[in-house]
Amino acid sequence: MRPQQMRRNARRMRRYGLQPMVVMNSGDQLPEAAAVVFARWLWRYRSELAPFNVAALALIAASALHAIHPEWWPWLLGGAGLAASALVGVGERLGLARRVERLYAAAVTTAVGSWLAVGTALGPFVRPLPQLLLLGIVLLAGPWWAHRRRRARVRVERKLAAWPEISEAIGLKGSRVMSAVVDVWGWRARFGLARGQTIQDVTGKIPALESALGTFRGAVRVHPTPDDKANRFELRVLDIDPHADAIPWPGPSVSSITEPIDLGPFEDAAPARVLFLRRHALFGGATGAGKSGGINVLMGNLTACADVVVWAIDLKRGMELNPWSPCIDRLATTPEQARALLRDAVTVLEGRAEWLAARGQRVWEPTPEFPALVILIDEYAELADDAPDTAADTDSIARLGRAVAVQLIAATQRPTQKAMGGGAVRSQMDIRVSFRVRERKDVDLILGQGMLAAGWHAHTLNAPGKFLISAAGHDSPRRARAYLVTDEAVSATVHQHADNRPALDHVSRSALEAERDKPRQTVAEGAGDAIPEVAEPELPKRDESGSEAALWTLLSSAPDEGVTIAHLKSATGKGRSWVYYRLQELADEGRARQVTRGRWRATQSNS
Numbered sequence: 001m002r003p004q005q006m007r008r009n010a011r012r013m014r015r016y017g018l019q020p021m022v023v024m025n026s027g028d029q030l031p032e033a034a035a036v037v038f039a040r041w042l043w044r045y046r047s048e049l050a051p052f053n054v055a056a057l058a059l060i061a062a063s064a065l066h067a068i069h070p071e072w073w074p075w076l077l078g079g080a081g082l083a084a085s086a087l088v089g090v091g092e093r094l095g096l097a098r099r100v101e102r103l104y105a106a107a108v109t110t111a112v113g114s115w116l117a118v119g120t121a122l123g124p125f126v127r128p129l130p131q132l133l134l135l136g137i138v139l140l141a142g143p144w145w146a147h148r149r150r151r152a153r154v155r156v157e158r159k160l161a162a163w164p165e166i167s168e169a170i171g172l173k174g175s176r177v178m179s180a181v182v183d184v185w186g187w188r189a190r191f192g193l194a195r196g197q198t199i200q201d202v203t204g205k206i207p208a209l210e211s212a213l214g215t216f217r218g219a220v221r222v223h224p225t226p227d228d229k230a231n232r233f234e235l236r237v238l239d240i241d242p243h244a245d246a247i248p249w250p251g252p253s254v255s256s257i258t259e260p261i262d263l264g265p266f267e268d269a270a271p272a273r274v275l276f277l278r279r280h281a282l283f284g285g286a287t288g289a290g291k292s293g294g295i296n297v298l299m300g301n302l303t304a305c306a307d308v309v310v311w312a313i314d315l316k317r318g319m320e321l322n323p324w325s326p327c328i329d330r331l332a333t334t335p336e337q338a339r340a341l342l343r344d345a346v347t348v349l350e351g352r353a354e355w356l357a358a359r360g361q362r363v364w365e366p367t368p369e370f371p372a373l374v375i376l377i378d379e380y381a382e383l384a385d386d387a388p389d390t391a392a393d394t395d396s397i398a399r400l401g402r403a404v405a406v407q408l409i410a411a412t413q414r415p416t417q418k419a420m421g422g423g424a425v426r427s428q429m430d431i432r433v434s435f436r437v438r439e440r441k442d443v444d445l446i447l448g449q450g451m452l453a454a455g456w457h458a459h460t461l462n463a464p465g466k467f468l469i470s471a472a473g474h475d476s477p478r479r480a481r482a483y484l485v486t487d488e489a490v491s492a493t494v495h496q497h498a499d500n501r502p503a504l505d506h507v508s509r510s511a512l513e514a515e516r517d518k519p520r521q522t523v524a525e526g527a528g529d530a531i532p533e534v535a536e537p538e539l540p541k542r543d544e545s546g547s548e549a550a551l552w553t554l555l556s557s558a559p560d561e562g563v564t565i566a567h568l569k570s571a572t573g574k575g576r577s578w579v580y581y582r583l584q585e586l587a588d589e590g591r592a593r594q595v596t597r598g599r600w601r602a603t604q605s606n607s
């Protein structure tokens with residue numbers, strides 16, 4: 001068609017309200033843009049095309065090297081071997097988090113490096129090198145294309161590449177992407193805002209953002225960045241709803257109680273990490289809401305902590321905690337055992353307090369030699385019902401236990417004052433975890449007065465294991481879901497850690513030993529069944545070196561049957577715990593020994 005005729009036709013079409021269309025004849029030249037489009041396509045799909053690109057590069061490199069430096073092949077082979085070993089060894093630092101990823105990277109490096117070396121030496125087109133190259137692409141490209149995180153990363157990169165258009169469409173023009181990471185649940189990215197834009201502007205655009213990014217409703221969260229800069233925000237985009245299904249426990253998240261324990265993810269997949277060190281905790285919720293599951297996550301983590309001794313009370317005959325028993329230092333399943341356990345916990349508390357005071361220290365810093373003592377009480381209401389006389393002891397632990405790291409962790413359905421045995425226990429709980437409750441008023445019972453009105457709606461939690469947590473660092477009602485610890489995970493964790501559990505420190509042991517001697521003496525004196533409190537005699541205070549000297553003098557001049565603890569106490573003017581602690585130290589040094597129960601002497605007597 002001639003140009004004049006084309007113009008005439010176009011004029012006619014416009015007269016009838018039609019739009020002219022450009023038609024290309026087969027003889028016309030390709031528009032120049034096709035090359036650009038192709039280059040763009042190559043760039044856009046560079047990740048998918050990577051196996052072909054690597055093969056093409058290897059082919060070009062082998063051709064060039066064969067032409068100019070065929071003698072280089074041993075260097076290429078050696079270099080590939082070194083690179084492959086490095087990838088296996090330190091690939092984690094390069095972002096290859098999983099072992100299988102590192103092995104894959106090493107396999108590709110070895111295969112490409114070896115092919116390149118042989119291609120350099122013999123020429124890349126010598127049979128069977130081309131065939132081997134094709135076979136390599138077929139075998140090694142599969143895992144690459146199937147890799148879930150790579151595909152997710154590519155998807156995110158493409159979305160972020162379109163951010164300038166997205167931001168314009170939703171009214172955040174000028175904002176820019178600063179960084180992005182992909183994780184198991186989706187991805188998060190940090191953005192810089194244009195002048196005058198605020199994080200509130202972004203929050204108001206969340207539905208528009210979800211639409212522009214093509215996510216499901218509720219998949220986008222907007223948070224301030226950790227540096228709290230007003231002109232930045234963090235976008236959290238979920239590909240999977242973390243709470244849609246039960247979340248298998250990935251194993252312990254800590255090895256020390258000084259680290260925050262991960263109980264399970266919040267709705268935005270951020271982990272609900274809580275520091276239990278020197279804090280008491282209350283787990284509440286209706287039957288079947290997942291309290292015991294939550295306690296299992298905690299137990300699994302405490303089991304992996306080398307600086308925690310766990311004592312437990314489970315008056316449902318040990319049903320819940322029995323599987324953990326190889327890692328529990330002491331498990332009480334009857335009211336009598338529970339009584340004795342709590343009494344001893346108070347003794348440990350007092351012994352530790354006295355020991356700290358003697359050293360001018362304020363708090364117990366847990367270490368494997370001086371572990372924290374965590375007392376887990378499953379179904380607290382049963383304890384209050386079956387052993388109401390333990391209230392004074394639980395009260396003491398609740399009020400005084402924090403500083404000396406003697407901690408209570410209680411689980412109960414409805415922590416009414418009665419179910420908590422009255423007293424200060426409930427009010428002393430620093431960490432409150434509420435699973436689903438049956439009635440709205442139970443929210444305040446578990447989480448504290450006024451929490452329901454403040455929006456902590458634990459009655460609306462809609463699946464077992466979901467919880468709200470109120471603790472230091474967790475002061476807004478965010479839904480989390482506890483990991484689900486299977487029976488197999490319990491046995492595996494117990495199996496792994498049972499042999500490495502720490503023992504109670506010698507300070508606590510000495511205090512317990514001293515306490516055990518006390519009722520024995522009293523009963524012998526004819527006190528009958530009841531165990532009356534033996535008041536400590538008021539003794540004049542002495543300075544530390546005087547007490548040490550008095551102790552040593554008495555021990556070294558002791559007769560063969562030794563001296564009693566009571567004698568040592570009055571001679572030194574110190575309490576039982578101090579005496580036992582020093583005796584233990586002297587025994588460790590080999591300078592003193594226990595002759596019979598409660599009677600001591602120096603190993604090398606002066607007399």
Ligand SMILES: Nc1ncnc2c1ncn2[C@@H]1O[C@H](COP(=O)(O)OP(=O)(O)OP(=O)(O)O)[C@@H](O)[C@H]1O
Nearest residue numbers: 246286287288289290291292293464465482483484
């Ligand atoms: N984190 C969780 N994720 C998914 N399912 C869970 C989770 N925790 C518990 N469940 C399911 O809920 C059921 C009841 O859980 P659990 O025994 O922990 O409840 P509970 O509150 O301790 O009940 P009870 O007071 O009767 O002991 C479990 O058998 C399990 O199937």
